[in-house]
Amino acid sequence: MRKYYTIESDAWDENSEIRLGAIPESIDRRAYLLDEWQYIDEEEEFIFYEKLGEEMPDIYTYNLPLISARLKEILDSAEVDNVFYKPVYLCDEDDEVCEYYLMLVKPIDCVVWEKSEHTVSQFSGLKKIVGSFEIDDRSVGNYKIFKIKGILNKFWVIDEEIKEMIEEAGLVGIKLLELSEYYGL
Amino acid sequence: MSEYYILKGDERLANAIEIKGAKIIASIDYVKTNSLQFLNSKPVMLHIEDNGLWPDFIEKPLPLISNNLWTVFEQLKLKNIFFKPVCFADIKKMTSFIYWLIIPDKIDCLSSDTEFNRDGSLKTLKINKEKVGLYKIFKVNGILEDLIIIDEDIADAIDSNMYGCCFTKI
Numbered sequence: 001m002r003k004y005y006t007i008e009s010d011a012w013d014e015n016s017e018i019r020l021g022a023i024p025e026s027i028d029r030r031a032y033l034l035d036e037w038q039y040i041d042e043e044e045e046f047i048f049y050e051k052l053g054e055e056m057p058d059i060y061t062y063n064l065p066l067i068s069a070r071l072k073e074i075l076d077s078a079e080v081d082n083v084f085y086k087p088v089y090l091c092d093e094d095d096e097v098c099e100y101y102l103m104l105v106k107p108i109d110c111v112v113w114e115k116s117e118h119t120v121s122q123f124s125g126l127k128k129i130v131g132s133f134e135i136d137d138r139s140v141g142n143y144k145i146f147k148i149k150g151i152l153n154k155f156w157v158i159d160e161e162i163k164e165m166i167e168e169a170g171l172v173g174i175k176l177l178e179l180s181e182y183y184g185l
Numbered sequence: 186m187s188e189y190y191i192l193k194g195d196e197r198l199a200n201a202i203e204i205k206g207a208k209i210i211a212s213i214d215y216v217k218t219n220s221l222q223f224l225n226s227k228p229v230m231l232h233i234e235d236n237g238l239w240p241d242f243i244e245k246p247l248p249l250i251s252n253n254l255w256t257v258f259e260q261l262k263l264k265n266i267f268f269k270p271v272c273f274a275d276i277k278k279m280t281s282f283i284y285w286l287i288i289p290d291k292i293d294c295l296s297s298d299t300e301f302n303r304d305g306s307l308k309t310l311k312i313n314k315e316k317v318g319l320y321k322i323f324k325v326n327g328i329l330e331d332l333i334i335i336d337e338d339i340a341d342a343i344d345s346n347m348y349g350c351c352f353t354k355i
Contacts, residue, residue, distance in 0.1 A: 038318030141222030
């Protein structure tokens with residue numbers, strides 16, 4: 001049985017906090033909110049940002065799913081191929097440009113809902129994981145990173161290999177939790 | 186808006202290549218359901234009998250394209266396709282040909298005007314073009330059939346250069 005971890009922005013890490021400016025209209029929200037990749041292209045985009053901490057985060061999973069070039073390198077070296085990347089350059093008022101990628105990850109239906117703490121939205125009917133949860137390992141196949149299909153949460157799930165590579169590389173601004181430790185904000 | 190076509194293999198060439206043991210390439214069920222997490226993109230080799238006929242698209246038992254057609258897809262920078270290289274080799278004749286298993290993304294673009302037969306099979310396929318977005322090749326969610334749909338750019342590229350490919354306008 002493989003071990004899995006959730007990965008998302010660390011809301012408590014003020015050292016790597018940034019604030020993004022307006023998302024360009026050319027980035028269709030349907031692509032990342034509904035996993036409809038047909039609405040997105042690979043053209044480069046520029047987004048203004050404000051640096052609130054000392055360092056730049058290696059992941060940003062709030063209103064837009066972004067990863068740093070360092071995290072992309074790790075995923076590339078692990079031969080992850082079930083993701084889509086769109087280059088996004090973050091520019092601040094000092095014209096400092098940081099290389100990021102909008103990352104879309106293939107969603108799969110793999111949660112054992114009977115053993116998972118979740119709520120169901122009355123409005124959309126979508127589930128939200130709010131506590132510890134379980135994944136059916138047989139549904140994951142070869143994927144080392146994936147998204148859970150049809151949920152409101154914004155985290156991705158990674159396997160142990162990717163988790164260790166991230167920790168060894170010392171990436172910042174990332175909250176990694178075992179599935180049994182997960183808590184939904 | 187673009188026109189769309191169902192990509193089909195030429196039935197007259199259905200027996201051109203007899204692929205025994207297609208399971209070695211990939212499970213047909215996983216291909217039909219786009220369960221890519223159970224597939225890998227490592228090359229595989231299959232022994233077959235070289236009949237001298239090598240169509241650019243093989244529809245059954247698995248969707249395979251020739252290396253020529255793969256080159257066209259590469260030039261069109263189609264990113265929403267899972268590819269797996271397959272080498273067909275005839276040991277007696279010392280020949281081999283590279284093909285590619287293709288699995289385009291499946292999307293929710295079925296129009297409510299689509300008509301079905303009583304058994305649930307497709308009678309008339311209609312596509313909601315707005316929901317296709319930027320895709321030039323894709324599969325359609327919500328139908329029993331495992332169809333590959335292409336837009337007119339791909340149809341034009343295939344039409345003039347490729348052998349053994351047919352399309353039906355949607």
